[in-house]
Amino acid sequence: MRYISTRGKIDPIGFKEAVMMGLALDGGLLLPDPIPSVDSFTLRRWKDLSYPGLALEVMRLFINDISDSVFKTLIQDAYSSFDTPEVTPIVRSGDYYILELFHGPTLAFKDIALQLLGELFSYLLKEKHSKMNILGATSGDTGSAAIYGVKGKENINIFILYPEGRVSEVQALQMTTVPEENVFNIAVQGTFDDCQAIVKAIFNQLEFKRQYHLGSVNSINWARVLAQIVYYVYAVLRLKGDAGDGPINFSVPTGNFGDIFAGYIAGKLIQGNIGRLILATNENDILTQFVLQGRYARSQVIPTISPSMDIQVASNFERYLYYLYNQDPERVREAMSSFAEEGEIQFSQEEQAQARRDFASVSIDQAITISTIREIYRETGYVLDPHSAVGVAAAEMLRHDLPEGPIVCLATAHPAKFPEAVSRAIGREPERPERLRGIEDRPSRYKVLPADIDAIKGYIVRHAI
Numbered sequence: 001m002r003y004i005s006t007r008g009k010i011d012p013i014g015f016k017e018a019v020m021m022g023l024a025l026d027g028g029l030l031l032p033d034p035i036p037s038v039d040s041f042t043l044r045r046w047k048d049l050s051y052p053g054l055a056l057e058v059m060r061l062f063i064n065d066i067s068d069s070v071f072k073t074l075i076q077d078a079y080s081s082f083d084t085p086e087v088t089p090i091v092r093s094g095d096y097y098i099l100e101l102f103h104g105p106t107l108a109f110k111d112i113a114l115q116l117l118g119e120l121f122s123y124l125l126k127e128k129h130s131k132m133n134i135l136g137a138t139s140g141d142t143g144s145a146a147i148y149g150v151k152g153k154e155n156i157n158i159f160i161l162y163p164e165g166r167v168s169e170v171q172a173l174q175m176t177t178v179p180e181e182n183v184f185n186i187a188v189q190g191t192f193d194d195c196q197a198i199v200k201a202i203f204n205q206l207e208f209k210r211q212y213h214l215g216s217v218n219s220i221n222w223a224r225v226l227a228q229i230v231y232y233v234y235a236v237l238r239l240k241g242d243a244g245d246g247p248i249n250f251s252v253p254t255g256n257f258g259d260i261f262a263g264y265i266a267g268k269l270i271q272g273n274i275g276r277l278i279l280a281t282n283e284n285d286i287l288t289q290f291v292l293q294g295r296y297a298r299s300q301v302i303p304t305i306s307p308s309m310d311i312q313v314a315s316n317f318e319r320y321l322y323y324l325y326n327q328d329p330e331r332v333r334e335a336m337s338s339f340a341e342e343g344e345i346q347f348s349q350e351e352q353a354q355a356r357r358d359f360a361s362v363s364i365d366q367a368i369t370i371s372t373i374r375e376i377y378r379e380t381g382y383v384l385d386p387h388s389a390v391g392v393a394a395a396e397m398l399r400h401d402l403p404e405g406p407i408v409c410l411a412t413a414h415p416a417k418f419p420e421a422v423s424r425a426i427g428r429e430p431e432r433p434e435r436l437r438g439i440e441d442r443p444s445r446y447k448v449l450p451a452d453i454d455a456i457k458g459y460i461v462r463h464a465i
């Protein structure tokens with residue numbers, strides 16, 4: 001297996017280098033070439049594997065330079081912190097199957113990828129006798145998932161910037177109550193955009209970046225997509241037989257396009273077993289506009305009750321473009337530069353038709369999100385979080401346009417992370433899982449700093465590993 005860039009200007013590299021590189025050096029995104037596929041015999045052989053067992057079988061097809069025995073240990077370590085051995089259990093709720101992706105340490109689906117990425121970084125740094133200072137900005141979920149992925153790991157320190165007073169209380173506590181000494185939370189006196197701009201500016205200072213071994217855990221790292229492919233295959237295997245033998249449809253609450261892109265690759269890996277992917281968006285609907293109108297155009301971010309999907313420019317979209325353009329890196333380069341200049345990409349009739357074969361899509365507003373949480377609760381007793389509710393509402397609207405077969409809705413966060421929205425819908429706060437109980441009483445650690453690059457850099461210099 002080799003990895004290439006969507007922009008075609010780097011020599012192919014191996015898996016380990018792809019993980020350490022993150023963004024390709026030519027500014028593109030890394031992709032496996034070719035995408036592997038498995039036959040129905042193999043799929044049958046996988047049927048009874050545990051989640052970690054299946055994770056090894058699926059991911060080893062994309063990895064050429066880490067031994068199975070090492071990788072098996074990394075997987076086991078990554079998922080031992082989940083509260084169920086199934087890792088991503090499926091529950092039936094009315095007409096739908098809910099694939100629960102929130103059983104990790106921070107109760108959101110990003111744990112599935114970031115727990116593994118933490119193990120991978122730790123292993124690769126040890127192997128190279130190297131170290132890394134991870135720097136990131138968060139508006140909520142990613143920060144805590146990244147922290148839990150690397151807390152207590154040797155050779156890694158992590159610095160997370162978040163806007164002081166502008167993330168939810170639970171989200172802030174999930175970051176600041178982690179006691180491990182390699183974790184540095186920075187409450188920035190500014191907005192999330194300030195945090196992001198500072199991080200970007202620091203990464204652009206190449207000499208500083210090199211000197212302090214700065215690394216990133218953002219959603220374009222190939223290992224994050226790879227880890228997410230597994231649960232699509234897992235759901236197909238769990239439902240095959242019970243729910244008929246036809247293809248299975250998935251509804252995916254989408255922001256940066258990482259989760260649904262993993263579903264797209266899973267569809268190629270286990271051909272014929274995944275039907276349609278529903279690309280569900282909130283009011284930030286640039287991707288829905290792409291599927292329905294054939295136009296991908298930047299606009300202002302609208303804050304919603306599903307904040308982890310409040311994204312306009314989807315960082316993984318370029319990966320899909322590469323396939324939509326028949327693997328022609330020159331066309332990807334043209335499209336991305338036209339997007340950078342004009343804020344927009346237009347697609348031909350043929351490309352639009354292909355996009356609509358790959359995805360169904362709808363944008364769900366906050367009123368429908370709330371009423372979906374309420375209705376599903378009334379009908380089945382199941383409590384959805386507002387992100388997962390966007391996916392269920394989209395499935396409800398589009399079910400008649402899908403190929404026949406079960407619909408799996410991805411539940412991307414535990415409802416207890418969003419008590420306000422949930423209580424607006426069902427009149428009470430969701431029950432807190434064990435992990436959150438008493439979180440307000442734990443010691444909390446963070447440093448308040450002004451939204452100033454030099455102040456942040458100074459802090460990193462003092463605390464870097």
Ligand SMILES: *Cc1c(COP(=O)(O)O)cnc(C)c1O
Pocket residue numbers: 108109110141219253254255256257258259260308309387388412413
């Ligand atoms: C990140 C996130 C999403 C969106 O996933 P993408 O891979 O960015 O499309 C949806 N729901 C929750 C709860 C998230 O944290």
